[in-house]
Amino acid sequence: MYHKTSILFVSELRLGHVYFLDVLASLLSVSTLFIFTMMAVALLVRRYYVRGITPKKNLVKLAIFLLVIIASSMGTCACWGINPGGWVGYTVTIPVWFLGTLGITVLLPQERTPTVWGVPLVPWFPSLSIAINLFLMGSLGAKTFIRFGICTVVMLVYYVFCGLHATYDTAQQMNTESAKINREDDKEAKV
Secondary structure (H helix, E strand, O other): OOHHHHHHHHHHHHHHHHHHHHHHHHHHHHHHHHHHHHHHHHHHHHHHOOOOOOOHHHHHHHHHHHHHHHHHHHHHHHHHHHOOOOOOOHHHHHHHHHHHHHHHHHHOOOOOOOOOOOOOOOOHHHHHHHHHHHHHHHOOOHHHHHHHHHHHHHHHHHHHHHHHHHHHHHHHHHHHHHHHHHHHHHHHHHO
16 A cells, blocks of 8 residues: 555544444435435335326325325334323324325235235335335434534535536437447448
């Protein structure tokens, strides 16, 4: 290891170990739980909505049921945060979550069914995943969400100024290469 990089490595290791490890761990937790929540919502949307096929009435029902599931899960988390030993709030939020999930099960037809492999017990497992993830996210504390918001804004700004252009350049390069291959194929077909 070179002298210049070893000093930087040791100083980063020391700073990360002493000062920022708990912050990084909480940011990693909230990010992971947020992604898991988005995946569960995306799974429900994928199963119950197909553009051009699903009637608008069913799309509105799906959106309402998803909002009920998310709001009741957040309410359960709030009940735990406000009064961990209490049970009255849970008697409202958990049945509302159950009714939201039951509404999807009974009132909406699945627009897509998996052909080879799929998540079992849809919409129950994804709905339970949303509830658990939001509950765990709520136990992380306010500072974590402030840091998460700041990191998200910084990453979005970076993407807009750097990543978006790189994505556009890559797409243009792929289009140019594709057109070149098509011209070569046309030349070979004529011969």
